[in-house]
Amino acid sequence: MVNEQNEKDVFVRAYTAMVLSRTFDKKIVMAQRQGRIGFYTPSIGQEATQVGLSMALDHDDVIFQYYRDVALMIHRGVPIEVILDQIMGNAEDESKGRQMPSHYTAKKYNFMSVQSPVATNLPLAVGAAYALRYQKKNTVVVATFGDGSTSTPDFHAAMNLAAVFNLPVIFLCENNGWAISLPTEKQTKVEISEKAAAYGMKGVKVDGNNFIETYRATMEAVERARSGKGPTLIDAISFRMGAHSTSDDPSKYRSQTVEEGSEKDPITVAEEQLKSLGYLNDSLIAKIKEESTKMVNDKFDIQEKIPAPEPSTMFDDVYAEKNWIIKEEEDDIL
Amino acid sequence: MVQALNSTLDHIMSGDNSVILLGEDIGKDGGVFRVTEGLQAKYGEERVIDTPLVELGIVGMSVGMSLMGVKAIPEIQFQDFIYTAFDQIINQMAKMRYRSGGGFTLPMVLRTPYGGGIKGGLYHSQSGEAYFAHTAGLVVVTPSNPYDAKGLLISSVESPDPVIFLEPKRLYRAAKIEVPDEDYRVKIGEAARPVEGDDLTIITYGAMVPTVLNTVKNNNLNADVLDLRTLLPMDVNAIISSAKKTGRVVIVHEAPRTLGMGAEISALISERAIEYLYAPILRVTGPDIPFPYRLEDYYMPNEARIMKAVKRVMEFR
Ligand SMILES: Cc1ncc(C[n+]2csc(CCOP(=O)(O)OP(=O)(O)O)c2C)c(N)n1
Ligand SMILES: [Mg+2]
Numbered sequence A: 001m002v003n004e005q006n007e008k009d010v011f012v013r014a015y016t017a018m019v020l021s022r023t024f025d026k027k028i029v030m031a032q033r034q035g036r037i038g039f040y041t042p043s044i045g046q047e048a049t050q051v052g053l054s055m056a057l058d059h060d061d062v063i064f065q066y067y068r069d070v071a072l073m074i075h076r077g078v079p080i081e082v083i084l085d086q087i088m089g090n091a092e093d094e095s096k097g098r099q100m101p102s103h104y105t106a107k108k109y110n111f112m113s114v115q116s117p118v119a120t121n122l123p124l125a126v127g128a129a130y131a132l133r134y135q136k137k138n139t140v141v142v143a144t145f146g147d148g149s150t151s152t153p154d155f156h157a158a159m160n161l162a163a164v165f166n167l168p169v170i171f172l173c174e175n176n177g178w179a180i181s182l183p184t185e186k187q188t189k190v191e192i193s194e195k196a197a198a199y200g201m202k203g204v205k206v207d208g209n210n211f212i213e214t215y216r217a218t219m220e221a222v223e224r225a226r227s228g229k230g231p232t233l234i235d236a237i238s239f240r241m242g243a244h245s246t247s248d249d250p251s252k253y254r255s256q257t258v259e260e261g262s263e264k265d266p267i268t269v270a271e272e273q274l275k276s277l278g279y280l281n282d283s284l285i286a287k288i289k290e291e292s293t294k295m296v297n298d299k300f301d302i303q304e305k306i307p308a309p310e311p312s313t314m315f316d317d318v319y320a321e322k323n324w325i326i327k328e329e330e331d332d333i334l
Numbered sequence B: 001m002v003q004a005l006n007s008t009l010d011h012i013m014s015g016d017n018s019v020i021l022l023g024e025d026i027g028k029d030g031g032v033f034r035v036t037e038g039l040q041a042k043y044g045e046e047r048v049i050d051t052p053l054v055e056l057g058i059v060g061m062s063v064g065m066s067l068m069g070v071k072a073i074p075e076i077q078f079q080d081f082i083y084t085a086f087d088q089i090i091n092q093m094a095k096m097r098y099r100s101g102g103g104f105t106l107p108m109v110l111r112t113p114y115g116g117g118i119k120g121g122l123y124h125s126q127s128g129e130a131y132f133a134h135t136a137g138l139v140v141v142t143p144s145n146p147y148d149a150k151g152l153l154i155s156s157v158e159s160p161d162p163v164i165f166l167e168p169k170r171l172y173r174a175a176k177i178e179v180p181d182e183d184y185r186v187k188i189g190e191a192a193r194p195v196e197g198d199d200l201t202i203i204t205y206g207a208m209v210p211t212v213l214n215t216v217k218n219n220n221l222n223a224d225v226l227d228l229r230t231l232l233p234m235d236v237n238a239i240i241s242s243a244k245k246t247g248r249v250v251i252v253h254e255a256p257r258t259l260g261m262g263a264e265i266s267a268l269i270s271e272r273a274i275e276y277l278y279a280p281i282l283r284v285t286g287p288d289i290p291f292p293y294r295l296e297d298y299y300m301p302n303e304a305r306i307m308k309a310v311k312r313v314m315e316f317r
Helices: A007-033 A047-055 A071-076 A078-090 A121-136 A154-162 A192-199 A211-226 A266-276 A282-303 A311-315 A324-333 B003-015 B041-044 B057-069 B082-092 B129-133 B146-158 B208-218 B234-244 B259-278 B303-315
Strands: A062-064 A111-113 A139-145 A168-173 A201-208 A232-237 B019-021 B048-050 B071-075 B109-114 B140-143 B162-166 B192-197 B198-205 B223-227 B229-234 B249-256 B283-286
Touching: A007 A047, A007 A071, A047 A139, A047 A168, A047 A211, A047 A232, A047 A266, A047 A324, A047 B129, A062 A121, A062 A282, A062 A324, A062 B198, A078 A282, A121 A139, A121 A154, A121 A168, A121 A324, A139 A324, A154 A168, A154 A192, A168 A211, A192 A201, A192 B223, A211 A266, A266 B259, A311 A324, A324 B303, B003 B019, B019 B057, B019 B234, B041 B048, B048 B140, B048 B223, B057 B071, B057 B082, B109 B146, B109 B234, B129 B162, B129 B229, B129 B259, B140 B146, B140 B303, B146 B162, B146 B223, B192 B208, B198 B208, B198 B303, B208 B223, B208 B249, B208 B303, B223 B234, B249 B259, B249 B303, B259 B283, B283 B303
Parallel strands: A062 A111, A062 A139, A139 A168, A168 A232, A201 A232, B019 B048, B019 B071, B071 B109, B109 B162, B140 B162, B198 B223, B198 B249, B249 B283
Antiparallel strands: B140 B229, B192 B223
């Protein structure tokens, strides 16, 4: 938690994570163009939302994240190497190169495992919260997802269940204005935060471009959850500055953009805030950016040398023990 | 194949204004694989609908539209994301005619890309055809080339029964072949025989067809190749007559082996032509594991694996 003594450190650390995430995303998008990476979903534009969320959480809190949460992972301490291993699908990847890039698992950091079908993580978060309360743990469970995900049956089911059982869950909608080509106003007729009322839970709308505001709103939700006052839906408004993914061409469906470094860029917002608080100055900013670039480039080159997983590993972990079917197929294929 | 599907949809829509397309990102964006490119600009937002992100709703709405005489052609962006709509497919789409005593029928075609080979990992590579082929009331088709894609799509839209139209996404951008401008139909329930031969029968469909044809060519096999095209109902006559002719059968599909289409094909042959067989019927399929990302090449059936099975059936005594 932030207090007067540690505020500077905490805020500078938050800023550093945002910059590192941005640098990382740009590097990976570039590497994808060079054919060194298969696919990627950058978080560009959502760094403040993700870092603000992370700042409010403890290590023991459990996160059912989605495929666009690199700033969240970085701030929570997941090493860049771990993230790179997943994206490269190499032999050191926690999920053994089985998942498409951006689908992380980071068990040690209480990040659950990312799936592609959107919002299917939400009911899981509700179940996890029920279990943790039953086990008398004072833990909060967070699910992240996009604005598009609020249209799904899973969203409805999860919201309703969390409210009915009054569970310590935070639903954090990373509302970046777009679900691939569909703008949020065509996704839903109401503000996403207003949906909470229909389920009987607290709903808040927050400026997701402002990490301090997102942090404060999340902190309130965390306190509500820990004190048994139930779930919260947070609608964190930002803008998807990049393409949906490296396979997407946004010029086909939108003319609106937010330029990097403009006043709507969450990193610019953070710089202004921290400069006016006297925590950052231009030379410190330059130093943080330089260090991020070097770190990302160096680590990328190192991780890129790690080979693919052994072919036999693809037959593991379907079950605790391989059944005869899989054994037979493995023998046939390898 | 993308081009053929796109121009056929265009053609169908221009000739029949009861046709409506709906799905995620199909309008302005033209679909994530560009199958519906340009159609919203041409036919408007009322006929080419960019829906919110809800597969269950897309299929349910399509059933409702079709009940009222609109021919709905929903797209599910990836077959892997169809499962929240499964209830609508299995319990509404497939059962409407039966439960209304034939009174309500659904002239709808649900299009969806399926299969691997594009580095899509667990959730952009699935081959779930057996789920649908296990459901009475559905028709299930899958083209393996642009020509069949057009002919099957026209037949599907004209079909009085609801069709699951599975598009092998690996072939979307594969070899371009000329597709005639005029209307033609590929009959539902009819397999194609792209290569004729006498030594053995290879039965396949979808994305595995080019793999099988290349294998046959590269190894000078005297094989009878069947491209099923329709998975429900399968062309039992083509299957049985070919099995009787050659007496040796290999089945190739990308979907996992257990209870895949190969199991049904093999059972049909065992029931109807076992006395003609010189060798066991072999299946070359994807393994019974989720579809992996980095190691996908090991998942996909390939020439070496097909030849291993071919040799076994040819050398069997
Ligand atoms: C159930 C499901 N349907 C379709 C897709 C394909 N798809 C991937 S991301 C996406 C848009 C998601 O938008 P949103 O929830 O706003 O998240 P964002 O990508 O903007 O962060 C779609 C349609 C999917 N992953 N899951
Ligand atoms: Mg979004």
